[in-house]
Amino acid sequence: MDCLSLLEHVIVTLFLAVLISIYMNKGREEFFRILLLGLKSLPGMQGLISRVLKGEVTNFVKQVNLDETTKGGKRPPRVVIPKKGIPYDELREAMAKFKAAETNHVEGKIFAYTYTLFDEHFQLQKDCFKIFGEKAGYSENHDALVSLFHQAFLHENALNPMIYPSLRRFETEVVSMAAAMLNGNENATGFLTSGGTESVLMAVKTYRDRARKLFPHIKEPNIVAPITIHPVMEKAAHYFGLKVYHAPVGPDFRVDVQAMEKLITPNTILLASSAPQFCHGIVDPIDKVSELAVRRGLPLHIDACFGGFMLPWVEKLGYSVPDWDFRVPGVTSISADIHKYGYVVKGASVVMYRNEELRKHQIFTYAEWPGGLYGSPSMAGTRPGGNIAASWAAMRALGEEGYMSKAKELMEATIKLKDGIRKIPALEIIGEPCMTCFAAQSTDPEVDILAVSDVMETKGYKMEKQQKPSSLHFSILPHHVPFVEPLLQDLAKSCDEVKANKTLAKKGSAAMYGMVATIPDKAIINDFIVEFFSEVYKCN
Known part of the structure; x- marks a missing residue:
């Protein structure tokens, strides 16, 4: 027996001796816990355990009627956004069919998840979610259909996927449609969340937990x-206990990839970029960031919360859009908000992963609770069924043609606005935005752009103010389409007013942002923001 074999023999003997001692002194449960830990450390054993667990889960899913495989053992084809929007009556019929197949909590057969008063109180809450008033009623249009789905599932809860299977179907199909839209292959997957914030939170949590394991x-x-x-x-x-190192942007307001690489340390677990960044509507050089991610062996998350449901259609219309989605090899996850340019009620978003192994790190589990086995795929435990159902209805009702039509209309309005702003002597567009948003800044030292914002607000507008550099943000939305010319006229007049009255730059938001810029200690500004929120949300 050589030295290596002798060493292995000694280790196994000692391990068995320890197990016998544990069994004798601490009982069967601790014995099997230590045995399992020891087995998991053996080469190839982790993969075997994973296969056994997957088999058990597959059998359980079949037993509770959640399995969707065909008789031939194949998964059904991936659901994609239909080319043409599905007629509203057909979607209503589908909704009624899904509802009829579920356990009806009204019959007293569900003991959690749904807390409903079936009286005027319930009707009052339904009224709060109606998009149109009682006198208008529901007409054949997108908003009415989305509102109908939202109300139909208003009190249903997606916390447990076995209670309301229709919500599980809605969610998996929304994720499937989003994955296809973002050019993910058959392995791409994800979860719905309450909005962009939760989507990004979940992505960061996923990569933190992945790093803890690997x-x-x-x-x-x-x-x-x-x-x-x-x-x-x-x-x-x-x-989640991480740090963010920020790389500067170049003159084109796209991230400096060389600067990003210099910030990478042995503790870096994730790179991130935007498509587009909200400030100026500019897409980062995702292809170059992807090359960096692949070279350094790091995952890459793309924050497309703002543009995820617009950029695909803008590109299909023939506008120039740089590659940014799952076609770029280094991209491992994407967040995209359905409640923005997906045209659904707040709040609904998706966080997508290139494959299931990445997504597994997002799921929280706890097996020791006396109330049962607990698992949750998102920050929220309770997950409103109305938002999930409405997302499914919105995407199925519009279809690719509907999304393309809306994108065309909004891009044309955006181009008119940008061209009109370029004709105003004091203003210019920042960088080269490629979708339905942009930022404008002043080129005239006598025209403070934030003072222009204040004047615009006296005309009834609510402007989005920005800093570094001072600018105004414009997200072009469906309600802006009829008002392009009035907006341009009011903007030009506001610039003239500011140029004619220099004192306006020393008042309002212009003065506040000017003051902020002179304070070197940003902790003071953070304290100011805390005081602001504390004050405006007072309960008395």
Whole structure:
């Protein structure tokens, strides 16, 4: 017997001795726990355990009638956004069929999840979710259909996928449609969330937990992202104990990829970029960031919460859109809001992953609760059924043709606005935005753009103010289409008013942002923001 074999023999003997001692002194449960831990450490054993678990789950899913495989053992084809929108009556019939197949909580056969008063109180809540008033009624249009689905599933809860199977179907089909729209292959998957914030939070949590499993030596994980990434990335890092290192943008307001690489450390667990970044509507150079991610062996999350349901259609219309989705090899996840350009009620978003193995890190589990086995795929436990059903209805009703038509209409309005703003002597468009949003800044030192914002608000507008550089953000939405010319006229007049009255730059938001810029300690500004929210949400 050689030295290596002798060593293996000694280790196995000692391990068995320890197991016998544990069994004798601590009982059967601890014995099997230690035995399982020991077996899991053996080469190839983890894969075997995973296969056994997957088999058990597959059998359980069949037993509870959640399995969707065909008799031939094949999964049904991926659901995609239909080319043409499905007629509203057909969708209503489908909704009625799904509802009829479920256990009706009204019959007293469900003991959790749904808390409903079936009286005027319930009707009052339904009225709050109606898009149109009682006198208008429901007409044959998209908003009415979405509202109908939302109300039909208003009190249903997607916390447990076995209670309301229709919600599970809606969610898996919405995720499937989104995956196809974002050019994911058959392996791409994800979950619905309550909005972009939760989608990004879930992505960061996923990569943190992935790093804990694969790289346990990393104790202070960090994310490298552009300075223009949405603040929710900082929020997620704050919540989950990470740091964000921000890379600057270049003159084109796209992230400097070389600067990103310099920020990468041995503790970096994730790269992130935007498609587009909200500030200026500009897509980061995702192809270059992807090359960096692949070269450094790092995952890459794309925050497309704002543009995920617009950029695909803008590209199909023939506009120039850089590659940014799952076609780019280094992209491992994408967040995209359905409640923005997906045209559904708030709040609904998707977080998509390139494959199931990545997505598994998002799921939270707890097996020790006396109330039963607990698992949750998102931050929220209770997940409103109305939003999930409405998302399914919105995407099926519009179809590709509907989305293309809306994108065409909004892009034409956006181009008119940008062209009109370029004709205003004091203003210019920042960078080269490629979808239905942009930012404008002043080129005239006598025209403070934030003072222009204040004047616009006296005309009834609610403007989006930005800093570094000072600018105004414009997201072009369906309700802007009829008002392009009045908006341009009011903007030009506001610039003239500011130029003619220099004191306007020393008042209102212009003065506040000017003051903020002079304070070197941003902790003071953070304290100011805390005081602001504390004050405006007072209960008395």
